[in-house]
Amino acid sequence: MIDLDDFDLPDPPAAPFGDDIGNFAQADIDALFGGGEPVAKKKGLRAVLESKVISHERLPMLEVVCDRVVRSFASSMRNMTSDAIDVSLEEVTSARFGEFMNRVLLPAMVGVFKVTEWESYGLITVESGLIYSVVDALLGGRGGNSPTMIDGRGFTPIETSLVSRVLETALRDFGEAFLPIEPISMRLERIETNPRFAAIAATSNICAIATFRVDMDGRGGCFTLVFPYATLEPVRHKLLQRFMGEKSGRDSIWEAHMASEVRKTNxxxxxxxxxxxxxxxxxxELQVGQTIAxxxxxxxxxxxxxxxxxxxxxxxxxxxxxxxxxxxxxxxxxxxxxx
Missing domain, CATH: 2.30.330.10 (SpoA-like)
Incomplete structure (x- = not known):
């Protein structure tokens, strides 16, 4: 019979967390979840500026304008490419300018445009899938398959010129869709491939963002219009309205009817x-038949x-x-x- 007391056995290893398996020390829990020292909370204006949660101010009339852009831009693209084009509005939302620019996937084109009447700027971004699809369609490529994307190179002048035509068309259609609210003219000033060179607002500024999707025979992608709220400030009170009739306090149908009826009045x-x-x-003393000279x-x-x-x-x-x-x-x- 073997007596275990005759052998010098090593002590059992200590539990990796705390005194035993069932009990965890607070220091071990903090180390596991990355805790420990409390993070100081931001206060005052810095907490407001650096907050990721922003107050989304809905602009009903801007959504109406974007819906009209969908119809007009689809027609313009069909005339330009002679292909079956389907344009849809994905969303109209708000985000901070810096947060949006960090989400732009490269390679991409970022167009900087100016609203002449407001003396302000906006952005129109085009993702790579739509860029190559537009170039392929305008150069006579066959639809049905996504065009091959060549990584590791910049966009050629021909590609930039072709995409510029599409962007100018989109801006012109947006200006026409905005006409019932206020006449504006939007001019494309330049195209950048690096988002850092298209900074038209501070990173903390809130922007209205409208994203459109273009499908062209199984190929396509998205483009986005970005309007800093400072750009939309001259017409903000009009964009908050619920329908077109509020734009000037009168109904154009009744105005035309009243003008037509007044002209018929005897x-x-x-x-x-x-x-x-x-x-x-x-x-x-005047009598009948008497003449007055x-x-x-x-x-x-x-x-x-x-x-x-x-x-x-x-x-x-x-x-x-x-x-x-x-x-x-x-x-x-x-x-x-x-x-």
């Missing part, structure tokens, strides 16, 4: 043959009036057996009362 026009001052006693000759122009408002001058004559007048000048837009 008015009484008087021709003043002459004026003469007579005593009241002489006026009472004026100081006007038959060729003198007469005043044409509506009520007591003078409109024009005319000459008296006869037409088809009836007394008629012929205007000798245009109807004046400056209304003058007849004294």
């Amino acid at each position: 008015v009484t026009v008087n021709v003043l043959l002459g004026e003469k001052a007579v005593p009241l006693a002489e006026l009472e 004026f100081n006007n000759s038959p060729d003198d122009p007469l005043d044409v009036a509506c009520g007591d408002i003078k409109l024009a001058q005319a000459q008296i004559g006869q037409r088809s057996g009836r007394v008629a007048v012929r205007l000798v000048n245009d109807v004046s837009r400056s209304r003058k009362k007849i004294v």
Whole structure:
């Protein structure tokens, strides 16, 4: 029989966490989850500027404009490429400018455009899939397969020029879709391939972002319009409206109807043959058939009036057996009362 006390056995190894397997020391838990020292909370203005949670201010009219861009841009692309083009609006959201620029996947093209009326700038970004699809379509490539993307090289001048035409078309269609709100003109100024060279706003500035997807016979990609809120500030109150009728406080349909009906209204026009001052006693003695002589000759122009408002001058004559007048000048837009 073997007695274990005769052998010098080593002590069992210590538990890797704490005193035993079932109990973890707080230091071990902190080491496991990366905790330990508490992180100091940001306070004041820095906490607001560096917060990842932003207040999304919905702009209903901007979404309406983007919906109209979908229809017009699809038609423009069909005319440009002669292919079956499907354009859809993916989302209209808000994000900080720096956060959005960090999400741009390279290689990509970033177009910087200027809104002339607002003296402000915006961005239009195009991902690589759409770039190569547009180039392939405009150069006569066959649809159905995604074009081959060549990594490790920049975009050629031909590719940049072809994509510029598409971007200018998208900006023109956006300007036309924005016309019911306010007439604007958007001009593409330059195209960058490095997002750092397209910084038009501070990284903490909030931007409205509209993302569109373009499908071209099984190929395509997305492009995005970026408007810093400072750019949209001149029309922010209009973009917060719910429908087009609020843009000027009136309904254009009723306005046109009222203008049409007013033009059909009948008015009484008087021709003043002459004026003469007579005593009241002489006026009472006038008899039927008596002639009143004026100081006007038959060729003198007469005043044409509506009520007591003078409109024009005319000459008296006869037409088809009836007394008629012929205007000798245009109807004046400056209304003058007849004294």
